[in-house]
Amino acid sequence: xxxxxxxxxxxxxxxxxxxxxxxxxxxxxxxxxxxxxxxxxxxxxxxxxxxxxxxxxxxxxxxxxxxxxxxxxxxxxxxxxxxxxxxxxxxxxxxxxxxxxxxxxxxxxxxxxxxxxxxxxxxxxxxxxxxxxxxxxxxxxxxxxxxxxxxxxxxxxxxxxxxxxxxxxxxxxxxxxxxxxxxxxxxxxxxxxxxxxxxxxxxxxxxxxxxxxxxxxxxxxxxxxxxxxxxxxxxxxxxxxxxxxxxxxxxxxxxxxxxxxxxxxxxxxxxxxxxxxxxxxxxxxxxxxxxxxxxxxxxxxxxxxxxxxxxxxxxxxxxxxxxx
Amino acid sequence: xxxxxxxxxxxxxxxxxxxxxxxxxxxxxxxxxxxxxxxxxxxxxxxxxxxxxxxxxxxxxxxxxxxxxxxxxxxxxxxxxxxxxxxxxxxxxxxxxxxxxxxxxxxxxxxxxxxxxxxxxxxxxxxxxxxxxxxxxxxxxxxxxxxxxxxxxxxxxxxxxxxxxxxxxxxxxxxxxxxxxxxxxxxxxxxxxxxxxxxxxxxxxxxxxxxxxxxxxxxxxxxxxxxxxxxxxxxxxxxxxxxxxxxxxxxxxxxxxxxxxxxxxxxx
Numbered sequence: 001x002x003x004x005x006x007x008x009x010x011x012x013x014x015x016x017x018x019x020x021x022x023x024x025x026x027x028x029x030x031x032x033x034x035x036x037x038x039x040x041x042x043x044x045x046x047x048x049x050x051x052x053x054x055x056x057x058x059x060x061x062x063x064x065x066x067x068x069x070x071x072x073x074x075x076x077x078x079x080x081x082x083x084x085x086x087x088x089x090x091x092x093x094x095x096x097x098x099x100x101x102x103x104x105x106x107x108x109x110x111x112x113x114x115x116x117x118x119x120x121x122x123x124x125x126x127x128x129x130x131x132x133x134x135x136x137x138x139x140x141x142x143x144x145x146x147x148x149x150x151x152x153x154x155x156x157x158x159x160x161x162x163x164x165x166x167x168x169x170x171x172x173x174x175x176x177x178x179x180x181x182x183x184x185x186x187x188x189x190x191x192x193x194x195x196x197x198x199x200x201x202x203x204x205x206x207x208x209x210x211x212x213x214x215x216x217x218x219x220x221x222x223x224x225x226x227x228x229x230x231x232x233x234x235x236x237x238x239x240x241x242x243x244x245x246x247x248x249x250x251x252x253x254x255x256x257x258x259x260x261x262x263x264x265x266x267x268x269x270x271x272x273x274x275x276x277x278x279x280x281x282x283x284x285x286x287x288x289x290x291x292x293x294x295x296x297x298x299x300x301x302x303x304x305x306x307x308x309x310x311x312x313x314x315x316x317x318x319x320x321x322x323x324x
Numbered sequence: 325x326x327x328x329x330x331x332x333x334x335x336x337x338x339x340x341x342x343x344x345x346x347x348x349x350x351x352x353x354x355x356x357x358x359x360x361x362x363x364x365x366x367x368x369x370x371x372x373x374x375x376x377x378x379x380x381x382x383x384x385x386x387x388x389x390x391x392x393x394x395x396x397x398x399x400x401x402x403x404x405x406x407x408x409x410x411x412x413x414x415x416x417x418x419x420x421x422x423x424x425x426x427x428x429x430x431x432x433x434x435x436x437x438x439x440x441x442x443x444x445x446x447x448x449x450x451x452x453x454x455x456x457x458x459x460x461x462x463x464x465x466x467x468x469x470x471x472x473x474x475x476x477x478x479x480x481x482x483x484x485x486x487x488x489x490x491x492x493x494x495x496x497x498x499x500x501x502x503x504x505x506x507x508x509x510x511x512x513x514x515x516x517x518x519x520x521x522x523x524x525x526x527x528x529x530x531x532x533x534x535x536x537x538x539x540x541x542x543x544x545x546x547x548x549x550x551x552x553x554x555x556x557x558x559x560x561x562x563x564x565x566x567x568x569x570x571x572x573x574x575x576x577x578x579x580x581x582x583x584x585x586x587x588x589x590x591x592x
Contacts, residue, residue, distance in 0.1 A: 005493045012403035157521075157555075316421055
């Protein structure tokens with residue numbers, strides 16, 4: 001019995017490793033046709049689902065704008081891919097064509113929406129953490145902390161609906177441009193990672209020994225000086241770790257962004273332009289895709305998985321050791 | 325003097341950001357309550373989606389999360405026990421870190437993985453595929469709570485058991501798990517709350533269905549996936565239904581979440 005249970009528990013633990021490896025291998029396998037066809041050029045190619053004459057090298061098409069401009073930016077323009085293909089068919093009647101997929105647009109969208117989210121969430125999360133750890137009395141701190149954590153419990157699809165119907169109009173009024181855009185998606189993402197970032201930052205700030213803080217107060221330091229010169233240097237690694245970890249979260253967020261990014265395969269020129277991210281590209285196109293298109297989506301999924309794996313393990317191994 | 329002013333400003337800004345965080349929470353919740361309740365009706369619990377109700381979706385969502393728990397909780401707990409009780413040194417630590425990484429893996433990627441693994445070979449979406457995707461999300465959460473709850477059990481308790489001649493798994497089951505029971509249950513409740521509101525892993529694994537079904541081998545009704553479909557619908561009646569559904573989903577998630585937190589607080 002003893003031996004059996006020990007073996008069983010060992011294999012369950014190993015399952016974690018197997019699943020992670022399985023995800024990588026499965027995605028890689030499913031993405032292989034696209035990897036073989038487009039190679040690493042996929043990452044820098046801004047075209048998605050575009051038919052090009054077989055003789056033309058792929059690089060040239062990158063200068064041609066995808067013809068999705070006039071697609072009105074409805075919540076969920078699922079069908080733009082068909083429009084795209086049909087528009088091209090008329091011009092290229094007799095020439096043999098092939099369909100080209102490139103991942104640059106969703107990649108750029110993912111990175112920029114995440115950066116906007118970080119820029120928005122970071123100062124507020126730091127403020128909340130300072131408030132919870134240093135300013136508020138204990139009972140208020142746990143009450144406010146609990147409420148902020150509730151924000152993290154709200155399903156992401158709710159953030160999407162609220163963001164689209166209530167938050168986006170305000171952002172569009174303030175900054176102009178479209179209601180669905182990189183900016184609104186980034187800001188709502190920021191609200192979503194706020195509680196997560198604030199909680200880890202607070203926890204690492206709380207690890208500062210009281211004796212250090214008290215010594216500084218005894219020397220006449222103000223609260224701000226204690227925070228700036230004692231607490232921040234002491235909990236620096238934990239705070240940086242929390243920021244990178246939230247970044248990892250924001251990279252993979254799907255539903256809220258799906259409502260707000262506009263979902264068109266087009267490089268944004270301004271932050272108020274609509275575009276697409278990798279998770280949203282997967283969510284909206286998985287149903288209809290087939291062949292190389294499907295494989296390209298798996299390629300995107302693989303890129304996202306590797307990115308988030310890299311970011312999170314980087315945060316874990318370099319910054320969060322102390323906190324754990 | 326200047327130092328004091330800067331101090332005041334920074335403290336005021338910090339308090340302001342806390343207020344801002346709370347304001348976002350209040351804004352979202354109030355929106356949900358106002359929009360949700362205005363289209364809320366008890367008949368939503370009686371009719372299926374095909375008749376403009378939500379009954380099949382709510383039941384479906386719980387069944388999906390329940391199936392995921394049946395798969396994920398035992399595996400996660402046993403793996404957590406291994407890490408804390410059996411694992412020595414390096415290997416257990418590697419698994420612990422991998423499990424943390426897996427916890428933050430993008431949920432849509434897990435959906436794509438299960439799609440390739442289950443949906444492609446079977447040829448169609450199914451409730452099972454959705455449950456597996458949710459279970460994969462749940463396992464690392466259960467591992468990490470089990471691990472941290474077991475770490476709170478004093479070493480002396482284990483030693484006392486071993487001194488009485490109990491075998492290791494007896495010590496684990498009769499002593500260690502018993503004393504960590506409340507903590508582990510709370511963790512599991514929170515893990516359940518976390519996956520019951522998930523959408524992304526279900527989008528192309530279980531999809532959703534307008535009809536009531538208990539057949540896990542077919543596309544399975546899901547509240548969250550249907551919210552996504554309804555919310556992007558052009559008809560206002562669909563959008564109203566989406567708000568009512570969002571309200572119900574959020575209340576479900578928050579009630580489970582708060583119950584978990586309440587138990588922990590009472591225990592302390």
